[in-house]
Amino acid sequence: MCEGQNIPKRMKSIRKYIQALHCPTRWAIIDCIGTGEKSSKEVYEELKLGEAGMTLAGLYYHLSALKGAGIIELASYRAVKGGTPEKVWKLKTRRIVIDLLEENEVE
Numbered sequence: 001m002c003e004g005q006n007i008p009k010r011m012k013s014i015r016k017y018i019q020a021l022h023c024p025t026r027w028a029i030i031d032c033i034g035t036g037e038k039s040s041k042e043v044y045e046e047l048k049l050g051e052a053g054m055t056l057a058g059l060y061y062h063l064s065a066l067k068g069a070g071i072i073e074l075a076s077y078r079a080v081k082g083g084t085p086e087k088v089w090k091l092k093t094r095r096i097v098i099d100l101l102e103e104n105e106v107e
Contacts, residue, residue, distance in 0.1 A: 014098050020069035025054075026062050030071065030091065037075045037090045063089065 020026060025047075032043050044050065044059050066072045073092040077085035 010100075016069040017071075017096055017098075020065045020071055023062065023065075025049075026066055029059075029062055029066060033072060033089055033091055035091070037088050039078055039086045039088045041086055043089070063087075 028047055029043055032038060032046050038046070040056070040059060040063065043063075044054075044056060049059055063072065067074070067089075070092055072089050074087055075090040076088045078088050080086050
């Protein structure tokens with residue numbers, strides 16, 4: 001298929017992964033969360049995103065993209081003394097398999 005033709009259904013289904021994983025910051029977030037659970041603040045501090053010029057709002061943007069693609073999920077909320085509970089994240093999937101000739105991918 002070339003430009004201007006219909007996009008195959010299988011391409012539409014993997015587009016969410018491609019869009020979510022195009023950014024090195026998101027790969028760093030995945031590595032930071034790893035096999036455990038991390039709060040937004042822990043991710044921000046461990047990756048030293050503030051030193052890189054990123055705001056917490058910027059981190060939330062990346063977390064939202066990863067969550068929307070089904071790569072991470074909200075594990076829980078952590079109480080913060082005198083403040084809004086903090087979101088704690090974990091990986092939802094560790095592996096994405098794409099069959100280039102079939103309509104359905106396997107996660």
